[in-house]
Amino acid sequence: MSKRSTRITTVRTVLSAASVAALIAASTLMATAAPASARPADRPLTDIRIATHFDLSAGQLPENISLLPDGTADVTFAASRQVAQISPRGTTRILATLPAPTDGGVNTPVLGFPLTTGIVHTADGTVYVLYATGTADLTGLWRLRPGHAPQRIAALPATGLPNGLALDARSGRFYVTDSVLGTVWTVPLSGGTPTAWSTAPELASKGFLGANGVKVHGGAVWATNLDQGTLLRIPIRPGNHAGAPQVKASGLAGIDDFAFTGRGDDVLAALNGPNTVVRIRPDGTSTTVLDAGDGLQNPTSVALRGKDVYVPSAAYTTATDPNLLRARLGGGHQ
Template sequence: MPGHRPTGLWRRATLGLAALLVAAPTHPEHASGTRLDDVRVLAHFDRAVGQVAESIALEPDGGVVIGMIPARQVVRVAPDGVVQVLTTMPLPPRGDTTPVIGIPVVTGVARSDSGALYFLYSSGQGGLTGIWQIRRCGEPRLVVPLPADTMPNALVIDGRRDRFLVTDSTGGRIWQAPLRGGEASVWSADPALAPAGFFGANGLKIHDGAVWASNSDHGTIVRIPVTEGGGSGRAEVRATGLEGIDDFDFTGRDTEILAAINQTSKLVRVGADGTQETLLDAEDGLQGTTAVAVRGNRAYVTNGANLAGNDPTLMLAELRRG
């Protein structure tokens, strides 16, 4: 709603996570791997109404769909930077609170190959929390309900198996549900996904025959192999030392990753061998970096400005692969 700002509980929770961070090396001079050029701001968002940019879904024309946390909105950013609000979710009628965060939030977004747009809403209330679809006409519809005590965060579509996958940050789980809608079930509750006081499983991607997830509290990226029947294998930690990691994406160079480190406002390159390099930081305009999405030679980065600064943005950079 207009003028809404995150509650004190929201600020305390995010500040508590910030205390877990460790320093990372910045801008090494002789590192190899993907570089970023022509870094620029594509769009600014309205922090005063809660437009804390969280997640990214890319569209074929160069547009971007973004979830806005406390504003409870999904917005589209056109290739020229024009911002359009697609939907604003209602407040829970009973005034329920969400786990840890305390306020109702829109988080992950995803786009199917057919162009359907989906997003996650966490309200602390059954019948509202879950996966929602944005319709061309009419209000959004709930396609997959999730338990009221979950904190759904990242949303991906597994097109090969016609299903959604969703991280549950406070429950330390990954849920699955049919793409057509219906009942969700736990796909993995591996201990590597568990939180340590705030958020566990956070970002989520499908790559290299596996599901990959970040763990904010533990500062890790884990790889969970997908079995022949579509089930989950045992998680393997592929990167450490990334405390406060939010979302991430692959650069297209083997298993090299770009990781958004929310609490220190950094974008970190993680090599296939786990080596790390900070590519962008606060000096480059990052403020509470939340998500990154790669398409071709472009990387889109969202800044929520939820801890540092007051200018949430969508940034765009050109990739130069080494």
């Protein structure tokens, strides 16, 4: 039996059958993804460690992350419909479980199971998350207020897969990537009807997942495309119109979400299939800074607060150890 077949068999024992089709597709991606450039001896990350291990059998597959000022991390668990909070000491606490679709989520595009994805929190303690179910009554942007039940504040197309979520605090607008429809949506902070902000071909999928991670940075929306292996910059024009996408980096097969290091356009990005985190320089070149030897298990996103780096791994295809890795960003990484 091949390694890939063994991996899929293992996954069947710990996740619902509805998840298997998506994981097979992801395994194919991993098998064909090109590795990133070799990791340098003078690594920009130090104090690398696995801070928290999650429960694979409970569907605790961390998909996205948002950091609070005290080092607490809010994460979405893709396969359990849950939002959780990880304390600085590594303790996991479930904040909310989103309602299950009546059909079990079998019509969720591409994946076939309900998926909790992007996450953002605001200074008042409110958490916003994306939820994809393949049903019109649940798919969209949800708001979690302390002491209140989760509430959907914006409906998104059931035929799509809302994935990445970013908030432009200056304009009070969310930007949402749709990995199936190849769209960036914009939604007011208060909720309401979404607007298709960009449907440029650079956002489209090539059969699996297209537009994925998203951030607002330097007067532009930055997004990744997992299938096309690209990092894009889309200028925000007057009147909140989308400019033409610029490909800032390419050849990054399996690129998921990412974060800016705070040094201009310098980026750390998770490459899901290849099991790596890469540093992408402003000139588009990339270097591997973390890999499976550091404990990565299909990394999904990256977050930074100061010099503290957080990398969730969902173990979608490794099916071994979903976890949260922490590291420190050194001063000599420029």
